[in-house]
Amino acid sequence: MNIWPVPQVKIGENSILEIPAALDSLGADKVMVVTDSGIIKAGIYAKIEKVLKDAGKQIILVDDVKPDPSMQLVDSIARKARTSGAQAVIGLGGGSSIDSAKVAAALVGNEGSIKDYLGVGLLPKPGLPILAVPTTAGTGSEVTYLSILSDLENETKKGFGTPFIMPKFAFLDPLLTLGLPPHITAATGMDALCHCVEAYTSANANDYSDAMAVKAIKLIGANIRTAFNDGANIKARENMLIGSLMAGIAFANAGVTAVHAFAYPLGGMFHVPHGLANSLMLPVIIKFNASAMKDRFGHVAELLTGKTGVDWQDCIAEVERLSEDVKLPRNLKAIDIPEDAIGPMSVSVMDQTRLLVNNPREVTQADAFDIYTEAYNR
Ligand SMILES: NC(=O)c1ccc[n+]([C@@H]2O[C@H](COP(=O)([O-])OP(=O)(O)OC[C@H]3O[C@@H](n4cnc5c(N)ncnc54)[C@H](O)[C@@H]3O)[C@@H](O)[C@H]2O)c1
Ligand SMILES: [Fe+2]
The missing domain is CATH 3.40.50.1970 (Rossmann fold)
Known part of the structure; x- marks a missing residue:
């Protein structure tokens, strides 16, 4: 380690x-x-x-x-x-x-x-x-x-x-950070959430990154809506900064996974802001990865909702609810990505080997095509 x-x-x-x-x-x-x-x-x-x-x-x-x-x-x-x-x-x-x-x-x-x-x-x-x-x-x-x-x-x-x-x-x-506009608060906050969820479900997660990721998921889940709706709330802003710091430490030590890998072609080819690109990919990648790490995604659902007895499907529902509550678009269609870009993006993402190697489930090029197709249509 x-x-x-x-x-x-x-x-x-x-x-x-x-x-x-x-x-x-x-x-x-x-x-x-x-x-x-x-x-x-x-x-x-x-x-x-x-x-x-x-x-x-x-x-x-x-x-x-x-x-x-x-x-x-x-x-x-x-x-x-x-x-x-x-x-x-x-x-x-x-x-x-x-x-x-x-x-x-x-x-x-x-x-x-x-x-x-x-x-x-x-x-x-x-x-x-x-x-x-x-x-x-x-x-x-x-x-x-x-x-x-x-x-x-x-x-x-x-x-x-x-x-x-x-x-x-x-x-x-x-x-x-009090004057950070709501749409940037939303996208950057979702970037931080992706860092800790991906670190927690990385194939290279360890005890240290887990401790950072768990606390970061809690902090971000509990504060992102307040920071978005009431930007002048100093406590929520500070908690978001601490959450993103701990999420950064988590992913520096465990790596990020397919969410970030799939976000990069969206940023590189269509200049989709980094956090927005991640939030569009997060629920689709959780669904793809869940079979490899059901318990961990269930735990993420617990951390985000504060409820027990929830599972990986609740994790998908909760990240969807979160991005809806902070008014981020739901799919690639909604931000005018052309459908015929799915092919080139699914070729490009395969070059992100530095990140895909951390993913808990292997991603093939055929998987990549299906993942972007789902992110487009969902
Ligand atoms: N080094 C890493 O580990 C790491 C991790 C994730 C992402 N990134 C990279 O970071 C970049 C994205 O950074 P970002 O999401 O923080 O956005 P950003 O730095 O691109 O800023 C976005 C916009 O927000 C404005 N802004 C920032 N703070 C503001 C404030 N307090 N008030 C008003 N306006 C403000 C900026 O002027 C800018 O126009 C991408 O290039 C991404 O790939 C790096
Ligand atoms: Fe990021």
Whole structure:
């Protein structure tokens, strides 16, 4: 059993005030902040800027991250980071900003392009230390050794993994997430739910990932509706951040399974937001996988509903109810995926071997076609 280290994590209202002390401990006076235009517009960057400036830190701002960042984008941020003199990198935003910050920081210590190092464990040297400030409760990128990048040429998404991109510090401040719009709260929250359900039902689950996954499923199941309906509820926002953190730790140690594998072609070919793509696939994959792990899916149903005596079929019903309650679409048809994309997507998904290897049931290409067909029509 292998347990990945986690960053030092500061959780709570105004925990961002502790960023300067963390930078001091790293000997960093000049810091690059990597974020996107939505975070600037929401006034979140201004808060971080004030905290850093009040502490006398110099800032290099990069604010052009796009959702599902591409390899070209992270290469261009890395070029800036290499010449900027930055001593640390802060990823501020959702998974797109944090993933971009992590890759750019790591490339500072190495030559060339991210294309040279795709896969897991191929980066030779460490780069700059990373601090993560998540503003969505979803990806768990603040506690993973992974970044997910768009491969524009092949219309898919690829993973980059190395211990060198595990952040040194993470700051989970619920006040930064109060203005997250409901539809993004819903999609990112379902991403986090997928992380812990998939980790719990992964072929590589272990005692440590199980403990994290079980608590994360409970936290997310109990708080996602409140966070969606009443975005200003600080307790629900904080619980979602803790849930997504623990879900991130769970999947960093157990892996995610076919839900994420099937979501990637939807993101790569049709730019379906990551969390939405996962939520569309979740009930279909639970149905496919149930025969391999009936007890575990039954336990997920118990954790989500708080009831005993429920089984794997209740698990499917409950995740369907959840995504309906947070107003996410039910099937691929509803988001205008063309039916004739089912064939190409079922070819593309078979390349996600890094994830499919964790699935509790083998997936063949014929299965993949049937799974997408069901996700389209259901
Ligand atoms: N590294 C990992 O382990 C990991 C895991 C899962 C997903 N991912 C990746 O993360 C990316 C998705 O990240 P995401 O789902 O967090 O979305 P995102 O980072 O793409 O952000 C989505 C939108 O929400 C806006 N936003 C974020 N926080 C806000 C706030 N508090 N208030 C107002 N607007 C806000 C952003 O500006 C952006 O427009 C994908 O590329 C996905 O593949 C990475
Ligand atoms: Fe995810």
